[in-house]
Amino acid sequence: MSQAPHHIAIVMDGNGRWANKRLMPRLAGHRQGMESLRQCIRACVQRGVAVLTVFAFSSENWRRPADEVSGLMDLLATALGKEVAQLRKDGVQLHFVGERTGLSEKICAGLAQAESATAQGNRLVLNICFNYGGRWDVAQAATKLCASGQAITEASLASSMAMAHVPDPDLIIRTGGEMRLSNFLLWQAAYAELYFSERLWPDFDDAELDRAIAAFSGRERRFGQTSSQLLHPKDAGKSS
Numbered sequence: 001m002s003q004a005p006h007h008i009a010i011v012m013d014g015n016g017r018w019a020n021k022r023l024m025p026r027l028a029g030h031r032q033g034m035e036s037l038r039q040c041i042r043a044c045v046q047r048g049v050a051v052l053t054v055f056a057f058s059s060e061n062w063r064r065p066a067d068e069v070s071g072l073m074d075l076l077a078t079a080l081g082k083e084v085a086q087l088r089k090d091g092v093q094l095h096f097v098g099e100r101t102g103l104s105e106k107i108c109a110g111l112a113q114a115e116s117a118t119a120q121g122n123r124l125v126l127n128i129c130f131n132y133g134g135r136w137d138v139a140q141a142a143t144k145l146c147a148s149g150q151a152i153t154e155a156s157l158a159s160s161m162a163m164a165h166v167p168d169p170d171l172i173i174r175t176g177g178e179m180r181l182s183n184f185l186l187w188q189a190a191y192a193e194l195y196f197s198e199r200l201w202p203d204f205d206d207a208e209l210d211r212a213i214a215a216f217s218g219r220e221r222r223f224g225q226t227s228s229q230l231l232h233p234k235d236a237g238k239s240s
């Protein structure tokens with residue numbers, strides 16, 4: 001089996017279409033998506049992935065019909081009640097990444113409680129991006145720096161980002177067939193390898209995860225250098 005990337009990030013897309021195909025309400029797709037996420041967390045732990053980041057609700061998803069938005073909020077509240085004890089047992093350290101303003105007090109309290117209950121987890125860091133947008137993250141980091149009178153540099157911005165507690169993702173997977181980032185990890189995606197899967201998120205399984213990891217393993221990550229520099233690091237700096 002291929003060596004797993006250190007940090008995998010996933011745009012979990014396609015829940016609505018999965019439900020539509022079955023003539024079910026969109027929320028049934030989101031519920032099935034939770035099952036996929038539960039399995040994906042397990043699979044990442046088994047494969048030795050250190051960090052998993054998932055996009056669960058974007059800054060723009062507020063534009064959806066009110067009943068879908070409230071259904072998604074309820075799904076999060078239910079999951080907080082049901083899943084945290086098992087995640088804690090499995091050694092998962094949970095972080096909720098995103099803007100808290102706009103979320104109910106009850107949900108905010110649940111998020112904080114889940115984070116502190118799992119803070120000792122040392123097998124997998126799980127970042128759940130909820131009410132998150134990459135542009136929000138850059139803006140909030142810059143605002144913090146300005147307020148404290150610090151200069152804006154790449155390093156100071158990176159360390160003020162909501163994802164500063166983990167290294168940048170190595171592999172970003174998007175399910176559902178769309179080839180776009182939809183405001184996910186704009187800053188952190190700079191050198192991520194991208195994998196687009198036709199699978200709808202509720203149909204995502206271990207085999208598809210392994211295909212994404214295998215594709216990642218076959219990529220040459222050059223970070224601006226040439227192939228020959230990577231093959232012969234001693235020659236770095238010389239041209240050939």
Ligand code: IPE
Nearest residue numbers: 012013014015016017018056
């Ligand atoms: C992703 O699935 C989940 C959220 C955005 C909350 P979608 O709900 O976007 O599913 P599609 O893209 O409509 O199929």
Ligand code: IPE
Nearest residue numbers: 011012013055056057058182
């Ligand atoms: C991105 O999916 C957000 C999440 C998966 C949470 P969307 O379904 O909202 O993206 P667009 O609107 O198709 O770009």
Ligand code: MG
Nearest residue numbers: 013014015176
């Ligand atoms: Mg979608």
